Amino acid sequence: MADIADTAGDHIEKELEMVLANHRNRQLAPASSDPYCEECDNEIPAARRAALPGCANCVDCQQMIEHQKRTRGI
Structure with a gap:
């Protein structure tokens, strides 16, 4: 017992x-995606949010961020 x-x-x-x-x-x-881009506040298309859960930026802003990282070596 x-x-x-x-x-x-x-x-x-x-x-x-x-x-x-x-x-x-x-x-x-x-993570669920906020429907608005953190950079420009434009709406992130639902297809992008569904394809990339947790994304924080629209395509244009994400491309700009990635370009800046590449050019700065970050």
Whole structure:
């Protein structure tokens, strides 16, 4: 027969497993995209948001950012 310490230990272990599983699921879930570009505030097309969950910029602004990174060596 399990004593109170064993029961408490089992409960804590199950709780920890649930918390870790929830944390993993949140990390794996793609971030939802804001419908507006962070740079220019124009609407990001729904097709782009669906293709790239979590994107923050419209195509034009993203191309500009990538060009700046290439030219600055970032």
